[in-house]
Amino acid sequence: MSNALPAETTWTIAPEGVPGLDLDPFSDYFLTDPYLGHAAMRDAGPVVWLERYGIYAVARYKEVSEVLANHAIFVSSRGVGISDFAKNKPWRPPSLLLEADPPEHTEARAVVTRIMNPKLIRSLKESFQAHADTVVVEVAARGHIDGVKDLAERYPLEVFPDWVGLDKDGRENLLPYGSMVFNTFGPINRLYEEALEKGSKAAVWIMEQCAPGRPAPGGFGAQVHAEAAAVGYTEDEQARLLRSFLSAGVDTTVHGIGSALHALAANPGQFELLKADPTRARATFEETVRHAAPVQTFFRTANEDTQIGGISIPEGSKVLMFLAAANRDPREWENPDDFEIMRRANGHVGFGFGIHACLGQMLARLEGECVLNSLARLVDKIEMTGEAEIQLNNTLRGLERLPLRLTPATEEQKG
Template sequence: MTTAAAGASAGAPRLNVDPFSVPSLQDPFPVEDAIREAGPVVWLESHGIWATGRADLVQEIFLDQETFISSHGTGLTNTALQDNWRKPSVILEQDQPQHTVTRKLMNSALSLKVVKQLKDDFQAAAHAMVEEVCSRGEFDAVTDLAEAYPLQVLPDAIGLAPEGREHLLTYAHLNFQAMGPRDTALYEDAVLQAAGAQEYVEWQMRRENLDESKLAGTFFAAADAGTITEETAGLLVRTFLSAGLDTTMLGIGNALLALSRTPEAWAALRADPSLARTVFEETLRCYAPSPFIGRTVGTRTKLGGVVLEPEQKIVNCLSAANRDPRRWENPDSFDITRDVRGHAGFGYGIHACVGQMMARMEAESLLTAFATHVTSFEVTAEPVRKINHWLRGYTSMPMRVTLR
């Protein structure tokens, strides 16, 4: 039985919507809501895949890593059946027991102790950048702050060489575009934009091009100890290059836009900049910068009353789950007073985002600095959406500020 036939015969709701079309990416919530409300698990005819936007089922899938596996790719492509454009991630696209070894090393590199050691430097850099950029009065909040700040502090912390960092954005853009459908102009354009970026990443992964006194050194020390191979150490560095920047950048931009549209939230943050972490968490819930994650069915199972067959793909619609009215009261409202514990922005279980502490520290540092130095601000023109299959945010956000 073909995948399409299996989906059609399972008795699940069938939707003829495409969450990865350009119109859907421009205005995503109506399609996500349709997926979530059509049933616990739905069949998307546009791509021949399963999807769920229900908060409880998203959590169930994340926590059952034996049934819903990651090693066959976490996008739409089943990488066990089709060639991938790059070698698999040694963390995100690994199952147990291999996942435990590399995850443990990444946890060590990004431990709470390490993050605390970096905090003073990150905060100082945030205040310096906010003061300099905001002194202009008008600027682009995405390119001048939300992108510029992580692009400065994270590569420095990893130990990347100073040259070639302009390739990081185009490489990550391709990485996330490739998680969606690949028979699209969006994917083809991303490949063209990333010309030279793949070669840069291959170069930057090599030991001789890294500062081993920084985070990258943890991985190569493990290689010297025989815990992992040197190739795996390089691939762990690549994890930072392909997944450690974009979601944080987009999350910061989304937070600034949400604050501009929610005066009471901005007033609260301006009065108490320590609320920056709370603002970022509600942003992740309400405007998730990473709206999807895929799994492959590893063994025949039933989910939400629907039978799923091995090798079928199921997409967790994280943004839809984060606005599931069964889980959240007034889910479409940006409310920094709500208890946001349990949102799916960073996932759950063994594959929860390994860099979430770093992302939170970056966002908290920049939002704190912004609230400390800025009295008022406004977005002066309609922000330009980033059109990417697997990311959500903006590429431009003109802004005007007044300083304290």
């Protein structure tokens, strides 16, 4: 674990022709409100140099998309965090999905996509929607809630583990484990160390749940093990494959739902539009991911000398992609800082892009759509009753707390 880049990195001078910026994207200040920093990077040029860490960064939609799409040059196998696996030993065995390149990545992804496909998602929709209705009716009846704990966390922590086939006891470990994984993509700072302390305890439960024979028969986890075993993966590799899914299967969905609740409460006119047409639930979640990307950043490593936007990038360079900044690039989006559920948000990079696009995005979209559809039909008003509290993470952006008052819809309004 000590091999990752420390917070006290020596400051470096920007390479010739590259704008150098004194920004720390992993500071509490930046993570609390990153949008001015995003704008500064977009305005500075297609590529900028972050002096504090000696890394290249891209924040415009065009360049972020190009790096995501070019997996042959901007590789993931050298780590999607600040540490270069070619130089530093990773703190855990690398993910067979997130931290791998073809052909290894292609083989691992094929195992999962044989199970996780549109047909499966369609088969889940009725039961997932019914569960969302039950949860929303219950929390709306209470009136005053914490939108994070009572809804954004509760719903995914019930439907996702059931679907995977995890034990009922210990599911609270999913969030601290995911938080740890995403925090360790950044430098060794306070967030990294605190997340590692909490997540290391949760990791024991996660590893137990990922072992072949542990997930409930018929669930997604058992199916992954069976498919992986059929193509020759060892038991350790089978566990690592499922672990990759558990690492990112909850946190990002929780943050997406929480941000949607926040945006709808802050923009009541948008909630009225959703109530008028609950079929806009999917588009509303899509706009949320564009507007408040749960995954803010990811790294790639240049595996050979190359260029981005006419700027030379030497082999071995870390390139930090600001997905959230790309999603608000005025070169790509009209009024990008506005939350507008009637917007066609397709094309955002909130779930990544290319062969490493988030494999669980179909499930995340389903869960987000179901919750928002339930809110549109079963809730009349969503109102803020206090300040939202940001949950700081080196990679993710979401809420720790969201005080809300929900007013249930009348029987007449429900139709």
